Amino acid sequence: MIVTSNLxxxxxxxxxxxxxxxxxxxGQSFGLVGNNGAGKTTYFSLLLDLIKPTTGYVxxxxxxxxxxxxxxxxxxxxxxxxxxxxxLTPEEYFYFIGELRGQNKADIDxxxxxxxxxxxxxxxxxxxxxxxxSKGNQKKAGIVAALIGNPEVVIxxxxxxxxxxxxxxxxxxxxxDLAKTKGVTVLISSHxxxxxxxxxxxxxxxxxxxxxxxxATSEATLSALxxxxxxxEDA
Amino acid sequence: MTLKHFLNxxxxxxxxxxxxxxxxxxxxxLVFFALYFMVTxxxxxxxxxxxxxxxxxxxxxxVIVNSYxxxxxxxxxxxxxxxxxxxxMSVKPLLILxxxxxxxxxxxxxxxxLSFFNVLPMFAVIPFGVMLLINDYPTVSVVVWMLTLLCVTxxxxxxxxxxxxxxxxxxxxxxxxVVLAGGVFALNYFNIISFTNLVANGINAIYKTPLLIGVxxxxxxxxxxxxxxxxxxxxFLDSALKSxxxxxxxxxxxxxxxxxDSAPFMQLDLRLIWRNKRPRSSVFILIxxxxxxxxxxxxxxxxxxxxxxxxxxxxVTGIFLINFGQFVPAWDSGYYxxxxxxxxxxKQYLTSKFNLMAFSVVVMFVLSIPYxxxxxxxxxxxxxxxxxxxxxxxxxxxxxxxxNRKKIDLNQRAAFNYQGTGAVQWLIGIPLMLVPLAIFGxxxxxxxxxxxxxxxxxxxxxGIVFHQKLMKTIVGKYLTSKYKMIASxxxxx
Numbered sequence: 101m102i103v104t105s106n107l108x109x110x111x112x113x114x115x116x117x118x119x120x121x122x123x124x125x126x127g128q129s130f131g132l133v134g135n136n137g138a139g140k141t142t143y144f145s146l147l148l149d150l151i152k153p154t155t156g157y158v159x160x161x162x163x164x165x166x167x168x169x170x171x172x173x174x175x176x177x178x179x180x181x182x183x184x185x186x187x188l189t190p191e192e193y194f195y196f197i198g199e200l201r202g203q204n205k206a207d208i209d210x211x212x213x214x215x216x217x218x219x220x221x222x223x224x225x226x227x228x229x230x231x232x233x234s235k236g237n238q239k240k241a242g243i244v245a246a247l248i249g250n251p252e253v254v255i256x257x258x259x260x261x262x263x264x265x266x267x268x269x270x271x272x273x274x275x276x277d278l279a280k281t282k283g284v285t286v287l288i289s290s291h292x293x294x295x296x297x298x299x300x301x302x303x304x305x306x307x308x309x310x311x312x313x314x315x316a317t318s319e320a321t322l323s324a325l326x327x328x329x330x331x332x333e334d335a
Numbered sequence: 336m337t338l339k340h341f342l343n344x345x346x347x348x349x350x351x352x353x354x355x356x357x358x359x360x361x362x363x364x365l366v367f368f369a370l371y372f373m374v375t376x377x378x379x380x381x382x383x384x385x386x387x388x389x390x391x392x393x394x395x396x397x398v399i400v401n402s403y404x405x406x407x408x409x410x411x412x413x414x415x416x417x418x419x420x421x422x423x424m425s426v427k428p429l430l431i432l433x434x435x436x437x438x439x440x441x442x443x444x445x446x447x448x449l450s451f452f453n454v455l456p457m458f459a460v461i462p463f464g465v466m467l468l469i470n471d472y473p474t475v476s477v478v479v480w481m482l483t484l485l486c487v488t489x490x491x492x493x494x495x496x497x498x499x500x501x502x503x504x505x506x507x508x509x510x511x512x513v514v515l516a517g518g519v520f521a522l523n524y525f526n527i528i529s530f531t532n533l534v535a536n537g538i539n540a541i542y543k544t545p546l547l548i549g550v551x552x553x554x555x556x557x558x559x560x561x562x563x564x565x566x567x568x569x570x571f572l573d574s575a576l577k578s579x580x581x582x583x584x585x586x587x588x589x590x591x592x593x594x595x596d597s598a599p600f601m602q603l604d605l606r607l608i609w610r611n612k613r614p615r616s617s618v619f620i621l622i623x624x625x626x627x628x629x630x631x632x633x634x635x636x637x638x639x640x641x642x643x644x645x646x647x648x649x650x651v652t653g654i655f656l657i658n659f660g661q662f663v664p665a666w667d668s669g670y671y672x673x674x675x676x677x678x679x680x681x682k683q684y685l686t687s688k689f690n691l692m693a694f695s696v697v698v699m700f701v702l703s704i705p706y707x708x709x710x711x712x713x714x715x716x717x718x719x720x721x722x723x724x725x726x727x728x729x730x731x732x733x734x735x736x737x738x739n740r741k742k743i744d745l746n747q748r749a750a751f752n753y754q755g756t757g758a759v760q761w762l763i764g765i766p767l768m769l770v771p772l773a774i775f776g777x778x779x780x781x782x783x784x785x786x787x788x789x790x791x792x793x794x795x796x797x798g799i800v801f802h803q804k805l806m807k808t809i810v811g812k813y814l815t816s817k818y819k820m821i822a823s824x825x826x827x828x
Binding site for chain 1: 822
């Protein structure tokens with residue numbers, strides 16, 4: 101589904117990302133971990149064509165993302181709060197995104213019913229603008245909006261941060277379900293090793309912009325990752 | 336000690352912003368303007384005394400100058416209101432540090448006293464004072480006179496901040512200041528209260544009795560105090576953080592469906608304008624723009640110069656276009672990343688903005704029809720200007736938007752949020768108004784008024800005919816600067 105080839109991003113003389121080859125097959129739940137500055141957000145930004153690669157390319161379903169915009173209909177993302185439109189109510193925001201993805205109002209209303217428990221009565225029909233919601237609720241709205249219109253690729257940067265424990269658990273179920281039953285390719289990043297090993301079938305560790313570990317998740321993965329990061333701290 | 340830190344912070348903020356680095360040309364232009372005004376004022380200050388002596392040999396030049404101080408005050412207040420920014424400093428990070436609040440405020444206010452707007456008048460006042468001394472006026476009195484004018488400048492400086500923050504809070508844009516200045520001017524003009532004499536007599540009195548300078552100084556202190564208090568109230572974070580969440584009324588704006596593909600963006604734009612303070616003020620500006628014609632048309636002086644009608648027409652029908660359009664796409668800077676990763680095409684996005692601006696031009700033209708009272712040729716000129724605005728200026732301003740690198744943070748309701756106001760904003764309007772003025776003026780001078788209207792309209796029609804082509808070019812321009820825009824819009828201001 102997503103093929104990364106010879107991809108690098110350099111600012112001045114500093115290379116922040118350098119991935120020779122990375123292939124993410126369709127329907128995989130893919131996790132990205134790494135310390136601050138490892139290049140996680142840079143990689144996601146390159147996937148979404150928000151920054152220009154210095155060398156190489158990303159192909160999403162055989163479409164080079166910086167050449168054509170045809171990957172946009174089946175790809176969606178929530179990177180940070182700047183993906184929200186603060187002066188809209190959550191409903192208006194969902195309808196707006198729906199409109200962009202060819203869903204009418206009724207489609208969206210139907211789609212939103214499945215998230216009632218996730219929203220916990222704090223998002224819909226509150227008559228509040230998104231900018232007036234708490235950080236956690238903003239994040240919920242953003243993540244749900246990224247699922248509108250049955251995208252085939254969903255990219256979520258740090259989806260677990262700022263969420264309350266109940267929502268974290270529900271979100272994990274949601275992400276697992278997406279990849280397993282709907283065949284959606286899910287890319288997430290996280291600093292929380294526990295969450296990410298629980299959700300993802302495959303975990304890639306970035307360090308200083310390079311892929312240094314590429315693991316298929318198993319029982320032993322969590323302890324392997326913990327060992328890796330605690331030794332990295334010493335070094 | 337603290338002062339040094341403050342200056343250091345500001346220096347860095349200014350020179351490290353990408354806005355500065357990418358806009359050298361604009362900065363050069365501003366510097367050029369500043370130099371131009373300095374030289375002009377200097378020349379005025381030196382030449383004024385001999386000039387007045389020559390023209391009115393039996394009057395005291397100083398008294399003549401004093402009798403015009405009132406007009407200077409009014410003009411200065413208006414100028415500053417539009418061009419001078421409120422003193423801004425990012426205070427949030429400082430609040431929890433061991434720095435006294437009063438220190439921050441005093442610093443911000445005192446810094447504003449060094450503003451170019453306060454220095455500029457001195458370029459005229461000091462040489463004029465020197466000329467007085469050369470001509471044997473009493474030294475003490477002249478020095479006091481100069482100090483008085485300095486005081487007046489500073490009084491205007493601090494008065495302006497009060498006016499600006501009041502109008503920013505009431506969301507009426509520049510309506511209050513125009514009403515105030517207009518009202519005072521009218522009272523004076525119709526001799527109900529003669530402010531001209533009042534100000535002149537005041538300054539003459541100070542000149543004669545230097546001790547009276549205490550009055551303006553007292554006034555200055557009072558205004559400083561008011562400013563101090565105002566800023567102090569804004570410095571408490573809770574007044575900024577306090578969420579005054581009121582229930583929102585959602586309307587579904589179904590009627591925008593008529594616009595087809597760009598309908599969702601139209602809805603978004605309408606909500607953007609209505610729900611945010613900054614863009615909403617551009618709606619109030621419509622009223623001012625509409626009344627702008629009243630400055631010209633009833634005035635017999637302008638009956639002789641119909642070439643000005645083209646300019647007034649451009650301004651009246653295009654005021655929203657200029658005001659709103661120049662911040663495309665910065666209005667959407669807060670969520671620009673999202674828009675760019677969404678399933679949209681630039682074309683729909685830009686078409687929505689185009690529709691909105693073209694629509695506003697039509698509305699403004701219809702509303703300006705009553706000006707026909709002052710003559711049919713006004714209606715003709717407005718129609719031509721409206722067509723020109725739709726055909727040319729909309730495209731120009733959209734094209735110019737692709738150079739836009741300055742973020743507007745709509746969500747921030749805190750104090751000190753005056754982004755995008757200031758001199759630069761008005762520089763962009765110059766080509767939009769001067770080019771049609773030049774065309775219209777030249778043609779009506781060489782040939783006649785009717786042909787001038789026709790020319791302006793024809794150019795507009797050409798723009799409308801090539802709309803699709805032009806949009807394509809504009810979209811291309813946006814695509815090439817996409818990464819740069821994303822990068823600077825996600826930069827914190």
